[in-house]
Amino acid sequence: xxxxxxxxxxLGSFRLAAALSVPQGARVAVMGPSGAGKSTLIxxxxxxxxxxxxxxxxxxxxxxxxxxxxxxxxxxFQDNNLLPHLSVFDNVALGxxxxxxxxxxxxxxVGQALEETGLSxxxxxxxxxxxxxxxxxxxxxxxxxxxxxxxxxxxxxxxxGPALKRQMLDLVARIADETGATVLxxxxxxxxxxxxxxQTIVVAxxxxxxxxxxxxxxxxxxxxxxxxxx
Amino acid sequence: xxxxxxxxWLIGAAALVAAVLVVLNLGALGAVVxxxxxxxxxxxxxxxxxxxxxxxxxxxxxxxxxxxxxxARALARRRFAGRGALVVLMGAxxxxxxxxxxxxxxxxxxxxxxxxxxxxxxxxxxFSIYGFHGVIxxxxxxxLPLSVRLLxxxxxxxxGEHLRLSSALGFGAVARWRHIEGPMLARVVPGALTVVFLIxxxxxxxxxxxxxxxxxxxxxxxIYQAFRFDFDLGRAALLAAVQAGVGLAAxxxxxxxxxxxxxxxxxxxxxxxxxGGLAKGLDALAIALAAAFLLAPLAxxxxxxxxxxxxxxxxxWWATLRSLVVAGLSVVLLAVFAAALTAASLTRKAPExxxxxxxxxxxxxxxxxLFVLANPWIxxxxxxxxxxxxVNAAMALPFALRALVPAARRAEADxxxxxxxxxxxxAAHWRLVLWPRLRRPAGFALGLGAALSLGDLGVIVLFAxxxxxxxxxxxxxxxxxxxxxxxxxxxxxxxxxxxxxxVAVERLVGGRDADx
Numbered sequence: 001x002x003x004x005x006x007x008x009x010x011l012g013s014f015r016l017a018a019a020l021s022v023p024q025g026a027r028v029a030v031m032g033p034s035g036a037g038k039s040t041l042i043x044x045x046x047x048x049x050x051x052x053x054x055x056x057x058x059x060x061x062x063x064x065x066x067x068x069x070x071x072x073x074x075x076x077f078q079d080n081n082l083l084p085h086l087s088v089f090d091n092v093a094l095g096x097x098x099x100x101x102x103x104x105x106x107x108x109x110v111g112q113a114l115e116e117t118g119l120s121x122x123x124x125x126x127x128x129x130x131x132x133x134x135x136x137x138x139x140x141x142x143x144x145x146x147x148x149x150x151x152x153x154x155x156x157x158x159x160x161g162p163a164l165k166r167q168m169l170d171l172v173a174r175i176a177d178e179t180g181a182t183v184l185x186x187x188x189x190x191x192x193x194x195x196x197x198x199q200t201i202v203v204a205x206x207x208x209x210x211x212x213x214x215x216x217x218x219x220x221x222x223x224x225x226x227x228x229x230x
Numbered sequence: 231x232x233x234x235x236x237x238x239w240l241i242g243a244a245a246l247v248a249a250v251l252v253v254l255n256l257g258a259l260g261a262v263v264x265x266x267x268x269x270x271x272x273x274x275x276x277x278x279x280x281x282x283x284x285x286x287x288x289x290x291x292x293x294x295x296x297x298x299x300x301x302a303r304a305l306a307r308r309r310f311a312g313r314g315a316l317v318v319l320m321g322a323x324x325x326x327x328x329x330x331x332x333x334x335x336x337x338x339x340x341x342x343x344x345x346x347x348x349x350x351x352x353x354x355x356x357f358s359i360y361g362f363h364g365v366i367x368x369x370x371x372x373x374l375p376l377s378v379r380l381l382x383x384x385x386x387x388x389x390g391e392h393l394r395l396s397s398a399l400g401f402g403a404v405a406r407w408r409h410i411e412g413p414m415l416a417r418v419v420p421g422a423l424t425v426v427f428l429i430x431x432x433x434x435x436x437x438x439x440x441x442x443x444x445x446x447x448x449x450x451x452x453i454y455q456a457f458r459f460d461f462d463l464g465r466a467a468l469l470a471a472v473q474a475g476v477g478l479a480a481x482x483x484x485x486x487x488x489x490x491x492x493x494x495x496x497x498x499x500x501x502x503x504x505x506g507g508l509a510k511g512l513d514a515l516a517i518a519l520a521a522a523f524l525l526a527p528l529a530x531x532x533x534x535x536x537x538x539x540x541x542x543x544x545x546x547w548w549a550t551l552r553s554l555v556v557a558g559l560s561v562v563l564l565a566v567f568a569a570a571l572t573a574a575s576l577t578r579k580a581p582e583x584x585x586x587x588x589x590x591x592x593x594x595x596x597x598x599x600l601f602v603l604a605n606p607w608i609x610x611x612x613x614x615x616x617x618x619x620x621v622n623a624a625m626a627l628p629f630a631l632r633a634l635v636p637a638a639r640r641a642e643a644d645x646x647x648x649x650x651x652x653x654x655x656x657a658a659h660w661r662l663v664l665w666p667r668l669r670r671p672a673g674f675a676l677g678l679g680a681a682l683s684l685g686d687l688g689v690i691v692l693f694a695x696x697x698x699x700x701x702x703x704x705x706x707x708x709x710x711x712x713x714x715x716x717x718x719x720x721x722x723x724x725x726x727x728x729x730x731x732x733v734a735v736e737r738l739v740g741g742r743d744a745d746x
Contacts, residue, residue: 048647069653080644084745085666098654100662128745 002045002150002182004208007054009037009044016040018208019054020201024149027176027183028211029193032203033228038186041201041208042152045184046075058149069098073150074143078158081139082127088138089114089123095142109145117141117171133164137171144175151176153185157192169196190218190229204228236577237656244574247567248584254624255591258599259474262467265602272468275444279452280472286362286448287430290369291423297370298377298422299415301520304513305378306385307504316521317382320375323524325678325732326725327685328435329705331371333721334527335359335440337534339367344530364440365448369433373426375524380425384418385411403505428480432473432592435687435702439709449473453594457692463602470595477592531721538719546720549704550727553684556619556700557731560683561676563623568630568675572668575635576642582635593621597689614693618700622683629682630675634668641667673740680731685724701727 002022009016016037022028030038043049045056047068056064063071074095082091093102093110102110114120117137127135136157143151157168173196176183184201187193193200199211204224221229272280305317323331339345339359346356359367388410396406434450441447447455449469456466504510571581600617601610641664649659687702694703701724708717 046651048650067653068647068650075651077647080648083645083648083663083666086662094652094654094662098652098662099658126745 001059002184003055003057003060004045005055005057007044007056008052009040009049010052011040011049014040015206016203016208017206018044020208020210022182022184022199022211024059024182025176025180026199026211027173027197028185029197029200029214030184030186030203030208031188031190031193031200031225031228033224036203037206037208038203039154041203042075042154042184042186045071045150046073046152047071072148073152074146074148075152075154076139076143076156078155081142081156082135084127087124087126088119088130091127091138092141092145095146113141113145114138116144132160133167136160136164136168140168140171140175144179147179148181149179150182150184153183155186155188158188165192166195172196194218236573240570240573244570244581247570248581251567251584251624251627254596254600254620258596258603259467259470261599261602262463262470262595265463265467272465272472275447276452276465276469276472278444279447279449279469280476282362282446283431283433283448283450283473283476286365286369286433286446287427290366290373290430291426293366294370294373294377294426295381295419295422297374297520298381299419300512300516301374302378302381302385303411304516306382308510308513308517316517317379319521319524320378322729323372323375325681325685325728326372326528327687327702327728328368328372329439329687329702329709330531330685330721330725330728331527332368332436332439333535333705333709333718334531335364335368335371337530337718338527344526360440361443361446362441365433365436365446368436368440369426369430371523371527373429374520376429377422377426378520380422381415381418384414388414403509424480424483428477431477431480432594434594438687438691439706449476450592450594453592453598454691457598457601463598466598470592470598473592473595528725531718531725534715535718535720535722535725538715539722542716542719542723545699546701546704546708546716546723549699549701550723552615552698553701553724553727556615556622557680557683559616559619560622560626561680561735563620564626564630564679565672565676567623567627568634568672571627571631572634572638575631576638582631591624593625593686593688594692596621596624597692601692610693611695611698614690614695614698615700617693618686618688618690619683621689622686623679625686625688626675626679626682629678633671633675637668637671638664670740670743673736673738676739677732677734677736680735681728684728684731 001024004018004020007018009018014037018041030041032038040049044051044064047064047066051064054064055062058072068075082088083094086094089110090100092113093100093106096102096106096109111120111123114123117140119134119137119141122130122134127138130138139156151172153172157165160168169192172183172185175181183196185192185197193214197214200214200217201211202209202217202222202225204222209222217225218229305313336359337343339357341356341358343359349356358364392410396410401409432450433448434454437446437448437451438454441451449472453466453469453473456462456469504513571584574581597617600613604610604613604617645663645667649663654662685702686700687706690700690703691706694700699707701720705717705720705724708720
């Protein structure tokens, strides 16, 4: 279980408060108006945004003082998830050894992750030679390989077309099934939330609300979410 | 928020480099002032040197940028075979040794140059290249191409929509100038003027070869003369202080103007068809004249010098060897300086500003100071080559930082979070993330450093005695002795070495495109 215990984030005049918990294995969408602090909230869990008060716990142990790489999670950003000068294989392999010195078994594991995400045969390519969908798959291959207990998605599929985005969400669901990971996903699109996430956190007016069932929330949205959804 | 602590040794290295640069600039000036005994005062000749320095820099800047406007506009809107090569060529004078250009200009416009031969044949009086207009001419030769490239970037950043809009609304030449080109130039021209002004402010080699005398002496040349001919440290110190003050004032002025970004070499996007008729003819004329002005002197250097290379005396070959050693050492120093300051500038502003300050520092002031400091302990002539390498590295540093720091900051902005999320160590972050992004600008910067060092005629003239000349200094000696065949041969050699060193270092360090 992920617990945000009286968390407060202050960045200049921006303030965000969050007191909530997410059960293990849950798939939670994070929705709310632009600038409300969705990325800030995810960034705080990932270790990129400092807390001004409160604590973040995973299975009861505090993780808010840990370096990003030591937290029990993998994150995909909106872009720049791959280093453009490294091959697809090396980009995924960074997930097992940041120094890229891999044993034979580790290399086989990278190959396995690439195969499961449909990238077999593209190992030697540079990111510039991939399509948008393939770039997303490579990022997900690394998430699969790292097999951390949480997956944070900061809108990594927002540039993809509807069909491709659905494919990626299904791939996320498969990876989460396989690894038992908890998923936190920022999205603008209610359809994405309905497709992947049974629960949704609404971030608005300086508050992140506890997760609520996505279907009910979208059927009868609170005022801030209603104004945003239109 | 920073997700990675900087290793202490890195901060230490940056601080050490910063200290070297500060001591080099301020310490040298201090040493000159300290050793200046008695009360020196500026003579009327010194006042006219100050006046000449300011006037020639201002005129050089105005002429270079004014001439660059029609050339840049023509290059921006016309497409023709060889356009790309011409734009690249516009970057070449930057790494061209000053003396090579001077020899080329003399071959075209000198006493026995093509132009004067033509004037005599027409029964007109000869034209002399020496003096004020010679200095201006040489400065325009170097800075017209630089200005063209700066202005081209301004044209390249006019949004395509604005161009399409202007043709959709039926703008004529006047309306286009008033609404689109004029406002763009108003933003870009002040920066270009300031850059050229700064470059010409510390002009030494051009003034040494084409200027001189009471009416065409720059402050740098006056420092050299006070030091070398009169050994009047008081006056040299005073002149150095004036030079430093002028440079500082100019740098403060520069800080108010922004320079066009990046190294875009021209635009390759769909723009509305440019006007034909007279405008087309004028554009062709501007391009042809600029190309002739830049290419004729270089062609003359090669034509006159190539046959003389084989018969060059042994002293020239020894000087060549020394120049290569100096350039090699200088590139290593530049790499260390630039690496330390680039690393430190990822989280700070100061290192960059420190490196940029070298843009206005005067090699002759630094040289004089180091000479004064070294003199009681060791024969300065023995330090000629290492000091030259050190000063060359410091002088190339601003250009290196301009290439490296933005690239490093961009790489950090794009990938620092990813690197932290994956847990890359500092070493792995540099090896896997930063270095591949910095290789190409580093190759360019070090190539530039090698070429600038090979072609430099500056601080070496203070230190070197017979037997420790570099190639440019040996060339200057040959020119002074009217050995025009040998000096032309040496010019070709220097030209080939500078271009070759630039290309070799750029390829070697820069490698292939890492993202392809």
